[in-house]
Amino acid sequence: GEPAVLLLPGDGIGPEVVEAARRVLEAAAHAHGLRIRFDEVLIGGAAIDQAGDPLPEATLEKARRARAVLLGAVGGPAWDDLPVDRRPEKGLLRLRQALGLFANIRPLPGFVAAYGRSPLKPELLRGVDLVVVRELTGGLYYGPRARRALEEGGEEAYDTLLYRTHEIERVARVAFDLARTRRPVGQRRVASIDKANVLTSSQLWRETVRRVAADYPDVTLEHLYVDNAAMQLVRDPGRFDVLLTGNLFGDILSDEAAALAGSLGVLPSASLGGPVPLFEPVHGSAPDLAGRGVANPVGTILSAALLFRYALGHEAAAAMIERAVEQALADGARTADLAGEGEGALATEEMTAAILERLRV
């Protein structure tokens, strides 16, 4: 039947950018003779206000039955005083966990050179087209932790960076599979990030990745220490194809890579690994922009492109959206976050229209 896409607009600018992406999704589907069934439910702060829970059971149930989830953003000052466990962000964390999404995908596409907002010199952006694959459900953020008073005075506190073979293996496969879809044979590369010269967990990481790599003879594997990777991302981002990282290293490096875009507004993401993948922009709910119709819809629209590619297996529709975004930016379409001095800024709807106009088979 028709694939079902669950829309979770969420809070802040979430509803505005999700509506923009829905229109693009629908247009690209229509252009390819595809029909998509949309449903829409609450998550985050909006769900707290209506149902007292950032992830109501009904929302989770609908997510489980969908082919894919497209999310806007969650959170805002209205809910900042709630205890951590009942905040909007917790709804998204619980959703990712319930869906078993262990791999987070963050592309840095080459078009970030087009609008001149990157902090890097333009010549360093030539050939940039990388993606960070981050393990999302293990590592330092989920290991055993404790805090206790010491007899000699003061306290000690610890967190544990723990990985098991199968956790590394499955996210490594996501990275290598992804490398196969991006470039022709001979140009496929995975850079696995660790600190194997110091960390025991990194040694297991490196050995496991190396073993997985044996199944992908068409993909070149290199190992980089995380500090070196942090350096290379700034010095020569064009050298990377797929970066494969644990949870903590990926958190840091994917945000460093995002900074190279000059605006978070253009960046999409996907969370994969379970039966129902989730797609969302990298930016947050931006409460200061909410309701003003000025948010950049590109991050969510490109997340819709990733949805076509990874959830629906429809490369043509994905590429159509990406080309339209690239063309709109090349033609000078700019939301406020992208506009330089003296450049006019488009509203969310105008930017969306500029992209819709350029959707071509």
Next chain:
Amino acid sequence: GEPAVLLLPGDGIGPEVVEAARRVLEAAAHAHGLRIRFDEVLIGGAAIDQAGDPLPEATLEKARRARAVLLGAVGGPAWDDLPVDRRPEKGLLRLRQALGLFANIRPLPGFVAAYGRSPLKPELLRGVDLVVVRELTGGLYYGPRARRALEEGGEEAYDTLLYRTHEIERVARVAFDLARTRRPVGQRRVASIDKANVLTSSQLWRETVRRVAADYPDVTLEHLYVDNAAMQLVRDPGRFDVLLTGNLFGDILSDEAAALAGSLGVLPSASLGGPVPLFEPVHGSAPDLAGRGVANPVGTILSAALLFRYALGHEAAAAMIERAVEQALADGARTADLAGEGEGALATEEMTAAILERLRV
């Protein structure tokens, strides 16, 4: 009596850059009516070859009795096949530990804009003048670790990020004391880096830093999550003054910051905390350049400036060296790592001479 400085040239280009720095140290001391006693012993690969140990007892003894240690670099392909515990790098690690050096200082000076090799757009380098203070003897690189087979197949491996109150406190004091020496009241800032929204150890880090900050009402404290810091370093490095980090986060962020210099050759460092501080360039032993007389001596010469400032308490001599380096770079003096297309490259001795010429009271 005359302060004793122990020179540890080490391996690769170490001897060449240490000799250059010694000449600048001596000239700056002379200009201020100060005499320094130099001694010089082996460390690293050179010590392995001569004494079978990368840190011979005699070297450690002399280091303990010196006022400060100036090191070149250790390591090289000749010793790469030794077991990890007997490699040249281990000599340096053992020396730092034996001297109780728990704080590593890495400045990114504003002059990196002068020679045009930074990957950042020039306008983003305006006002850059930051220093990373990294905890060096605790955290994830030193906590309990293990690896074991699992009954269900595969293995698990972990490392522990553990901090105690007093470890955080003492490195925080180094950062706040440093902030007091760098800028006038009203402009002193410490950015403490953690991941307190997720990590228990970061919560202790943040609370402890906040308590130390109460003793420094003239220094403004802000807390930044490590992923956000990785982003801000690229977007707007000029916003930072002192960054205070744990061992792992500092490893990553200090290398990211170093990348902004466009060449590691110009960057100095200091390791503080014990009775005898250690100064060394950020770059390594660069075996491919060794013996050719082309290495950039600036990183070691600026480490000598830090030695005047932090070991001898002689700000005038430190500033004299830094001004001379800055002037030489502004006047176009370039070693090969700094020379752009069409710019001639100076040899190590020529670069050193260019700096010596510009030493002025």
